[in-house]
Amino acid sequence: xxxxxxxxxxxxxxxxxxxxxxxxxxxxxxxxxxxxxxxxxxxxxxxxxxxxxxxxxxxxxxxxxxxxxxxxxxxxxxxxxxxxxxxxxxxxxxxxxxxxxxxxxxxxxxxxxxxxxxxxxxxxxxxxxxxxxxxxxxxxxxxxxxxxxxxxxxxxxxxxxxxxxxxxxxxxxxxxxxxxxxxxxxxxxxxxxxxxxxxxxxxxxxxxxxxxxxxxxxxxxxxxxxxxxxxxxxxxxxxxxxxxxxxxxxxxxxxxxxxxxxxxxxxxxxxxxxxxxxxxxxxxxxxxxxxxxxxxxxxxxxxxxxxxxxxxxxxxxxxxxxxxxxxxxxxxxxxxxxxxxxxxxxxxxxxxxxxxxxxxxxxxxxxxxxxxxxxxxxxxxxxxxxxxxxxxxxxxxxxxxxxxxxxxxxxxxxxxxxxxxxxxxxxxxxxxxxxxxxxxxxxxxxxxxxxxxxxxxxxxxxxxxxxxxxxxxxxxxxxxxxxxxxxxxxxxxxxxxxxxxxxxxxxxxxxxxxxxxxxxxxxxxxxxxxxxxxxxxxxxxxxxxxxxxxxxxxxxxxxxxxxxxxxxxxxxxxxxxxxxxxxxxxxxxxxxxxxxxxxxxxxxxxxxxxxxxxxxxxxxxxxxxxxxxxxxxxxxxxxxxxxxxxxxxxxxxxxxxxxxxxxxxxxxxxxxxxxxxxxxxxxxxxxxxxxxxxxxxxxxxxxxxxxxxxxxxxxxxxxxxxxxxxxxxxxxxxxxxxxxxxxxxxxxxxxxxxxxxxxxxxxxxxxxxxxxxxxxxxxxxxxxxxxxxxxxxxxxxxxxxxxxxxxxxxxxxxxxxxxxxxxxxxxxxxx
Ligand code: GAL
Numbered sequence: 167x168x169x170x171x172x173x174x175x176x177x178x179x180x181x182x183x184x185x186x187x188x189x190x191x192x193x194x195x196x197x198x199x200x201x202x203x204x205x206x207x208x209x210x211x212x213x214x215x216x217x218x219x220x221x222x223x224x225x226x227x228x229x230x231x232x233x234x235x236x237x238x239x240x241x242x243x244x245x246x247x248x249x250x251x252x253x254x255x256x257x258x259x260x261x262x263x264x265x266x267x268x269x270x271x272x273x274x275x276x277x278x279x280x281x282x283x284x285x286x287x288x289x290x291x292x293x294x295x296x297x298x299x300x301x302x303x304x305x306x307x308x309x310x311x312x313x314x315x316x317x318x319x320x321x322x323x324x325x326x327x328x329x330x331x332x333x334x335x336x337x338x339x340x341x342x343x344x345x346x347x348x349x350x351x352x353x354x355x356x357x358x359x360x361x362x363x364x365x366x367x368x369x370x371x372x373x374x375x376x377x378x379x380x381x382x383x384x385x386x387x388x389x390x391x392x393x394x395x396x397x398x399x400x401x402x403x404x405x406x407x408x409x410x411x412x413x414x415x416x417x418x419x420x421x422x423x424x425x426x427x428x429x430x431x432x433x434x435x436x437x438x439x440x441x442x443x444x445x446x447x448x449x450x451x452x453x454x455x456x457x458x459x460x461x462x463x464x465x466x467x468x469x470x471x472x473x474x475x476x477x478x479x480x481x482x483x484x485x486x487x488x489x490x491x492x493x494x495x496x497x498x499x500x501x502x503x504x505x506x507x508x509x510x511x512x513x514x515x516x517x518x519x520x521x522x523x524x525x526x527x528x529x530x531x532x533x534x535x536x537x538x539x540x541x542x543x544x545x546x547x548x549x550x551x552x553x554x555x556x557x558x559x560x561x562x563x564x565x566x567x568x569x570x571x572x573x574x575x576x577x578x579x580x581x582x583x584x585x586x587x588x589x590x591x592x593x594x595x596x597x598x599x600x601x602x603x604x605x606x607x608x609x610x611x612x613x614x615x616x617x618x619x620x621x622x623x624x625x626x627x628x629x630x631x632x633x634x635x636x637x638x639x640x641x642x643x644x645x646x647x648x649x650x651x652x653x654x655x656x657x658x659x660x661x662x663x664x665x666x667x668x669x670x671x672x673x674x675x676x677x678x679x680x681x682x683x684x685x686x687x688x689x690x691x692x693x694x695x696x697x698x699x700x701x702x703x704x705x706x707x708x709x710x711x712x713x714x715x716x717x718x719x720x721x722x723x724x725x726x727x728x729x730x731x732x733x734x735x736x737x738x739x740x741x742x743x744x745x746x747x748x749x750x751x752x753x754x755x756x757x758x759x760x761x762x763x764x765x766x767x768x769x770x771x772x773x774x775x776x777x778x779x780x781x782x783x784x785x786x787x788x789x790x791x792x793x794x795x796x797x798x799x800x801x802x803x804x805x806x807x808x809x810x811x812x813x814x815x816x817x818x819x820x821x822x823x824x825x826x827x828x829x830x831x832x833x834x835x836x837x838x839x840x841x842x843x844x845x846x847x848x849x850x851x852x853x854x855x856x857x858x859x860x861x862x863x864x865x866x867x868x869x870x871x872x873x874x875x876x877x878x879x880x881x882x883x884x885x886x887x888x889x890x891x892x893x894x895x896x897x898x899x900x901x902x903x904x905x906x907x908x909x910x911x912x913x914x915x916x917x918x919x920x921x922x923x924x925x926x927x928x929x930x931x932x933x934x935x936x937x938x939x940x941x942x943x944x945x946x947x948x949x950x951x952x953x954x955x956x957x958x959x960x961x962x963x964x965x966x967x968x969x970x971x972x973x974x975x976x977x978x979x980x981x982x983x984x985x986x987x988x989x990x991x992x993x994x995x996x997x
Contacts, residue, residue, distance in 0.1 A: 229504025257755030260345030347505020441470030470589025478669025491732025523779025684962025763945030936976030
């Protein structure tokens with residue numbers, strides 16, 4: 167937005183002097199040089215870096231592999247998972263080469279910089295332990311790899327000449343529990359202002375009063391003036407625009423010598439349109455700073471008008487309406503793109519989650535990318551924004567515990583200032599299963615961190631995810647929080663609710679059900695920590711970890727206990743690292759927890775959540791597939807995930823009976839082993855035919871509404887031989903900006919179009935025209951294939967190929983081929 171202003175002013179013919187008096191922002195994307203060598207001479211502006219690798223930022227140096235069991239092999243006992251002895255964890259952090267040092271250098275000119283102006287460098291995140299140098303001088307450092315940070319670089323710049331920026335990053339071994347990514351994986355901005363300016367993150371907008379007819383908008387603005395300036399000469403004007411960019415209100419305030427650090431203004435907006443996931447309406451506040459009549463700075467803040475409230479015993483209320491979190495936890499990696507941030511990839515994730523009925527994401531376990539927060543604001547997705555996976559007691563030897571004491575407050579302040587204007591952010595989360603939760607007295611640390619959040623943003627509640635429910639209830643850890651967030655163990659909710667003062671319970675992390683897309687295991691039994699030779703878990707959605715459970719064990723709590731405010735499922739998407747339960751079973755190196763796999767293809771579980779969470783649209787999904795050569799006559803249960811109350815199943819036209827969701831099943835009667843074994847809770851949410859036997863042909867389901875009327879049907883057929891490829895792009899009109907992506911689903915089907923569910927054929931990709939092949943993934947958590955090679959094997963008959971635009975408009979043709987199978991191509995338009 168800020169950049170747009172500059173462009174606008176330029177277009178409307180202001181001269182360069184005027185242009186250069188206001189704010190200007192550039193993104194440093196092209197022109198970087200990169201090396202994995204390490205040498206103090208790299209800071210020298212005259213150092214010859216021509217032999218270094220040219221890269222474009224955002225850049226994740228480790229995602230290119232190769233995979234190896236030796237990359238960050240951790241010989242540790244994961245005590246929070248119940249391990250008593252050290253085990254060799256090869257794929258814990260994804261098996262990718264992120265450990266070690268990386269240097270980036272770039273030359274840049276800042277035509278609008280002059281000695282009487284200010285320039286700042288803003289990193290959206292740099293992985294990790296960033297040391298930043300300009301023209302050979304150290305500017306500053308920031309250890310946390312996920313947080314945004316900035317420095318004033320004015321004293322180090324030379325005007326009218328090339329400047330050299332050098333950044334040293336270092337990732338220590340055993341510093342993470344998942345794949346963190348590596349390098350300048352988020353954007354780097356240079357912002358130049360006049361000598362009087364509004365600092366980065368310098369506005370704070372709240373909407374303390376909201377009625378149907380009007381809302382009061384409070385805008386606090388920080389202003390920085392040159393030394394010895396007379397504040398009385400300055401004014402700030404804030405103008406509010408609605409979502410169609412129409413000016414609706416404004417106010418002007420003169421600065422005085424007493425009042426110029428932090429100015430508070432109030433604007434009344436009539437008939438406000440409130441932000442919500444269903445209606446993500448944004449307003450924009452534009453702030454103008456004047457010295458006399460000269461415009462010195464302008465700053466734009468998108469915001470939403472919405473209220474949040476937690477009412478004991480009743481729940482969480484958004485705009486006065488009780489709202490249950492139908493949330494997922496997500497790590498930051500984007501599967502085959504690694505940690506390198508990409509707007510199109512983020513927006514695709516949000517689209518898929520919204521289709522499932524999901525209304526919230528927990529940014530586990532760290533600060534999100536600004537692109538995610540912006541997309542959530544614009545697309546309608548609530549966020550629980552998290553800061554830390556550990557405090558000063560280590561989970562990982564070289565994790566954030568090394569920095570916590572010195573950096574925790576600075577990290578929290580940056581995080582909160584960065585995102586306190588975003589309406590999607592509804593809660594802060596100060597920790598995830600921090601080992602400090604076991605220590606008597608460490609509730610003081612929890613309180614201190616929560617107090618920092620309240621000090622910087624009194625408008626949002628604070629929680630943390632605790633996985634030791636009894637310890638934290640007994641040592642006050644849970645009691646000091648605004649919201650007691652429990653990770654797993656929903657069977658303790660009722661007991662602990664009675665002991666806690668808040669009158670509400672959040673399922674801050676739930677389920678950890680494990681499954682592999684399209685892989686089914688027999689017999690169909692509930693199992694914990696089950697491992698198989700093929701390194702997969704059953705897509706019947708009956709397997710979980712030792713500490714976790716099945717989706718229905720959480721559904722029932724949040725439906726039946728009025729004080730439960732909803733859940734964040736572990737996880738929305740599979741991620742790199744944590745291949746639990748295959749801790750030590752290389753080549754397993756990515757998770758099986760996702761509702762959606764690493765390629766972004768929904769697993770069966772997606773439809774279970776969708777049937778429960780998305781009440782607007784029909785869900786009628788049959789599992790498993792029906793191509794079981796060799797299982798003829800064997801018991802092959804059929805499950806149907808649907809939001810209809812009942813359905814009848816037919817195999818080759820023969821009725822297998824009707825099943826109806828059993829709504830009489832309650833929480834208390836279903837804790838027993840026997841109830842768990844016989845899937846009692848599942849009977850309330852899934853329709854299950856446990857005794858059906860496989861015979862090739864057709865499985866058909868007919869769904870009935872509450873009146874017993876047949877309202878929908880679906881069929882799955884036994885597939886014949888692989889015949890042709892089918893391509894489906896998530897978007898076929900793209901922006902010619904060199905960054906936009908199309909995600910193309912590639913699947914192999916028989917001559918009648920039925921998915922061949924165990925096909926593993928290798929597919930080759932070609933991209934012609936105005937685009938390039940970017941990456942591919944197949945969702946197999948044990949596959950060591952390169953993400954960037956334009957060929958990959960199908961997993962359960964499918965994979966995803968990603969095409970990126972170049973910065974020239976035109977047609978893109980994507981082709982997929984495999985010997986013996988009819989190839990396919992698809993046309994995309996880049997404009
Ligand atoms: C939790 C933890 C997550 C992940 C998950 C796997 O205890 O918070 O980060 O490790 O377990 O089940």
